[in-house]
Amino acid sequence: MKVFSYERATSPAAAAAAAARAKGAKFIAGGTNLLDLMKLEIETPAHLIDLNGLALDRIEPTAQGGLRIGALVRNTDLAAHPQVRRDYGLLSRALLAGASGQLRNKATTAGNLLQRTRCPYFYDPDQPCNKRRPGAGCAAIGGFNRPLAVLGGGDACIATHPSDMAVAMRALDAVVETVQPDGRTRRIPIADFHRLPGDTPHIETALAPAELITAVTLPKPLGGVQLYRKVRDRASYAFALISVAAVVQPDGSGRVALGGVAPKPWRVEAAEAELPRGAKAVAAGLLAGAKPTAQNAFKLTLVERTLGAVLAQAKA
Ligand code: SF4
Numbered sequence: 224m225k226v227f228s229y230e231r232a233t234s235p236a237a238a239a240a241a242a243a244r245a246k247g248a249k250f251i252a253g254g255t256n257l258l259d260l261m262k263l264e265i266e267t268p269a270h271l272i273d274l275n276g277l278a279l280d281r282i283e284p285t286a287q288g289g290l291r292i293g294a295l296v297r298n299t300d301l302a303a304h305p306q307v308r309r310d311y312g313l314l315s316r317a318l319l320a321g322a323s324g325q326l327r328n329k330a331t332t333a334g335n336l337l338q339r340t341r342c343p344y345f346y347d348p349d350q351p352c353n354k355r356r357p358g359a360g361c362a363a364i365g366g367f368n369r370p371l372a373v374l375g376g377g378d379a380c381i382a383t384h385p386s387d388m389a390v391a392m393r394a395l396d397a398v399v400e401t402v403q404p405d406g407r408t409r410r411i412p413i414a415d416f417h418r419l420p421g422d423t424p425h426i427e428t429a430l431a432p433a434e435l436i437t438a439v440t441l442p443k444p445l446g447g448v449q450l451y452r453k454v455r456d457r458a459s460y461a462f463a464l465i466s467v468a469a470v471v472q473p474d475g476s477g478r479v480a481l482g483g484v485a486p487k488p489w490r491v492e493a494a495e496a497e498l499p500r501g502a503k504a505v506a507a508g509l510l511a512g513a514k515p516t517a518q519n520a521f522k523l524t525l526v527e528r529t530l531g532a533v534l535a536q537a538k539a
Contacts, residue, residue: 225267232274235437236406242433243404245270250435252295253329255322256338263346265355279437282306288443291400294333294436298388299324301332311441313449313468317391320453323460333436336389336399336416337428340382340486341462342371353379354424364516370464373515373522375485380424381516384417384487385462391451392439393488394468394480400438403431413439417487424486447472448537452529453482465522467529471537475499479530481509484522502531 228245232238242248247269251257260266279293282304290311292301301307302318322330344350344362351360361380363371372381397413411429418427430436448471455461463483471477477498480490494508506527513523 224261225264225269227261227268228270230270230272231276232272233276235277235279235402235435236404238272238274238277239402239404239433239435240406241272242435245272248272248433250274252331253297253334255326255330255334257334260339263348265346265348274435285440290441292332292439292441294331294438296332298322298327298330298332298335301388302327310444311391311395311449313394313451313470314388314391314441316449316451317387317453317466317468320451320463320466321387332388332439335386336392336436336439338385339427341385342382343367345382354382354420354427357423357425367518368516369518370462370483371516371519372485373513373519374489374510375419375487376514377420377422379422380420380486382420382424382486383462383483384485386488387451387453387463387466387482389413389417390466390468390480390482390488392441393490394470394478395441395445397442398440399436400440401430401434402437403435404433408437409434410440413488414490420486427486445470445472445478447477450533450537452533452536454525454529465525465529467526467533469530469533469537471498471534477537479505479509481526484510484513484526498534502527502534506530 249268251271252274279295281293283291285291298318302315308315344352350362353361372383392413399411399416401409451468453463453466466482468480480488491509494505497504
């Protein structure tokens with residue numbers, strides 16, 4: 224691990240200002256992804272700004288009838304919160320499908336959104352990777368790409384986003400709140416928060432340099448049946464091959480988002496109009512434009528069948 228300096232943040236705006244001042248600075252909270260990346264020298268921050276002392280660990284109702292989740296709320300606490308379990312069951316289920324109990328105890332809401340891909344080549348410094356080193360090439364295209372994206376990728380990168388929580392938040396239309404080094408705040412709809420790779424796969428979100436996530440807000444509850452189904456190679460402690468987050472209303476309308484298929488949580492609102500016609504019609508809209516490889520074309524069938532199972536469960 225490379226040597227780095229360290230400071231404890233005193234306020235969110237001060238943390239953002241410190242990150243703007245210090246070259247090569249990174250924020251750290253749970254550290255469940257960052258520390259692994261530092262040990263492999265994939266991330267080599269010169270300076271760490273520790274956010275753990277900030278009062279960003281609360282879950283509070285909003286004036287609009289929704290919920291404001293502080294950036295430092297741990298995944299375990301969010302999944303177990305009574306109002307989340309009652310009104311946003313989709314989010315609770317997605318959180319509990321992710322990682323292990325120990326990791327969820329440490330991992331934060333903001334860190335979960337910002338976790339890096341689990342593309343195996345990203346973690347191997349001996350392999351070319353445009354996300355790790357822009358312009359180096361992509362070992363996954365033409366290599367082992369079974370777990371990678373069938374949608375939203377490109378010639379530079381076909382990595383998937385690994386978060387379960389973010390898929391549920393996409394279906395719920397969450398909004399990410401931030402503060403910038405000059406103290407200005409911003410609200411970014413989750414649909415616009417994660418970027419597709421294009422020619423710059425190393426830029427993964429809409430955050431500006433040194434901009435800090437302070438909270439995620441959820442709109443007022445949607446009701447309906449809320450389900451999260453994750454399909455993976457082993458029963459626990461594994462990332463999604465595909466996942467389906469669904470909110471289904473008694474009249475058959477609803478929302479669907481997918482995980483494990485694209486560089487960001489994948490939702491196509493127009494496809495949701497097809498929900499009363501069944502999984503095949505919805506999947507056709509969600510997967511329009513898919514460019515699978517020979518190794519991961521199975522994901523297209525898996526999405527349709529998993530969505531069918533989720534809709535049948537919602538109906539039951
Ligand atoms: Fe790197 Fe993306 Fe290619 Fe994986 S898919 S090797 S993360 S550029």
